Amino acid sequence: MIQLRSNQTVPIQKAIGFFNEAKPKPSLIVLPTAWGKSILTAYVARNCKDKLLVLQPSKELLEQNIRKYYALCDGMAVNAGIYSASFRRKEIAQVTYATIGSIKNLGEKFREMGFTKMLIDEAHLYPREADSMLGKFLRDSGITHVLGITATPVKLQQNYDQSGSTYSKLVMLTSRSKKGNFFKEIIHVGQVQEMVELGYWSRLRYEAADFDGSLLVYNTSKSEFTEESVLRAYNANGGAQGIVEALDNHTDRQHILVFCPSVQDAINLSARYSGSAVIYGDMNAAERTSIIEGFKAGRIRVIFNVRVLSTGFDYTGIDCIILGISTASIALYYQIIGRATRIDRDKEDALIIDLGGNVSRFGRVEDITFEKGRIWRMFGSGGRLLSGIPITDIGKITREDTAHIDAKAEQPIATMPFGKYKGERLADIPLNYRQWMLRTFEWNARNEKLRQSLIATLNN
8 A cells, every 4th residue: 555645645635636526627736756646646546436548748658657557556556558559559448548649539439438537647748729639639538627747837838029029938837828728727736845845855955167158049939048059158168078077076976967968078978987878869769778777777877968868767866967058948957957856765965066057047946836826927046937927037037026017917907908999098988889899809818807997997
């Protein structure tokens, strides 16, 4: 039988309660890295009267999580199967693990099989719009209960400024989208600091080198730095020498994950160190698996990694991460640091060595919080706002600033924002025009404030 930790009972109860509700809104549970999502899945499955579809974002995570499910659920597991083309398996069971690519056109089939409940792992990885693959499947399947689980309930969204230029911002998965979104509510948030205080996260130590980020250039959507500029900034700030010094100064660290800006840099560095290896995206899968097994067994001390092992790589023994890259993505930063947060009996703490200016940009991962004021928001160290603003403005707005933003947002709209009377006071617009607007406009959540402001002018 699973022994629940002190912070696991409440979110499990909320998840079970969600699936027992008559008509719940699609919702999210936010759980930090290393919380134990497989445990939540196990309890939901055992207490769910109906068939449950557990959606995984990739073949690797599906394999990893169903294995955890069986290992953790000894004696309490219900029948589980895999429906995935990558596995060449099409099993439909009481609990069915699947990838969206394999089932995207099978909504009707799952409807006929009686599926009404869905648990979505790593919910932030799925397009949130209603016309996506997931949206189509949900419409066709008739699934009534959708619960997403994620450590980072945010998504990049592209916008246009007044000049027509594009920019990107992190938005909460529950925020409005022009094409609609799946998730409407967050029913539970487990904060990172809670994991640290309870001793369920490895203690993190940070060493951040001085970094000149003037050479970093945003891509066209202003969502991330270009690979070319990251490499230029890396070289201008000492390049491989910084990584060499970090490794040579910390010979006590036994399982080190180094993030390099290019494959060639990774290869060159690996040649300097016995007991090291390189992993990159295009390498043979069997070779990658062999390296990871050697790393876990202690035969390989250092992995020089290029854009691969930021998510889905769970090894508790990682005691050092060296960031030789720069990123504008708080989600990627969180995921990278998360590789070192798991508790292991053979390590006292995990050392984060930042050579790319990431800690100064985002702060400590332990300081990240998700909070609900007028809307849900994401904050970092020093109360800096991380969501709902252009990526380029991160660090310029704080929690205190949002109080003023919310107060302003609560004020009624005073002037007409569009149309023939744009810029005029609502109360001064002809009465018959205001009445016509209320009768004929398509009112929804996005323009509800204008509707209420118009109504207020009629009542005054």
